[in-house]
Amino acid sequence: MATLSKSRQEAVIADLTRRKSVSRTYLRSLPLAQKLEELERLQENYYSMLELREKTGGKPIPERWRKWRETRDQAASTRTE
């Protein structure tokens, strides 16, 4: 496996740190309504990650997150009825 030189590693870390900071500053600057949209997106992404982990033989989805999924799906189906 190829390894990065120390200076290259430091450059990659510095770039990731900068990008993380830009992203966090952007998220903090959003109006509340948009932050809530971003929160729901984050929850969906996080759940997908847990689902993938389970499907690939990793830890099962925590019970609390299953409840969350069930609640979201139930609310969505009630709205479309």
Added chain:
Amino acid sequence: MSAAQRLLGVIEVVDAMVAEGIIEKYAIGGALAATLYGEPIATIDLDIFFVFKKKQNTLVLSLDEIYDYARKRGFEFDHEFVRIDSWLVQFVESSHSPLWTNAIDTARMLPLDSHTLPVIDPEYLVAMWLFAGRAKDYQKIAIFLESALVERNRLKTVLEDNGLMVKWREQEWRFGDSI
């Protein structure tokens, strides 16, 4: 329906509990409050810190009034959560803790659409996370300090007023910052 409308749907229900004399006062806390002040933090629930209108005289606190209300309105619940629309809502009775009641009393009113939400202020959120003392709570404190979301002098006052300064000094190495 937007995410804001979904949240306001929950607030409407809690406000109705206030109007019906079940709850005296309340404020949003936890990761949702952190999201509203800062950046989104993955959470499954919405924490409502509240005080009952009628004081309970029993040794063991009962949330039956909340559950009865939920039942009448057709909301499902279990021991931990009441399901209101797309949110799992956790009602946290706060009368036994001066830290929590102070947090409710000093909550900020944040505007959302044409409504306002009572949200525990950043300094009290930090104090409550410090009190809870789990790894995820310390992470949130670090984020709040790093993002300059707390007013440091006020945080110091809140910690002193609530007897948390010693714990802060013990744990501040975790936050990479000091006050």
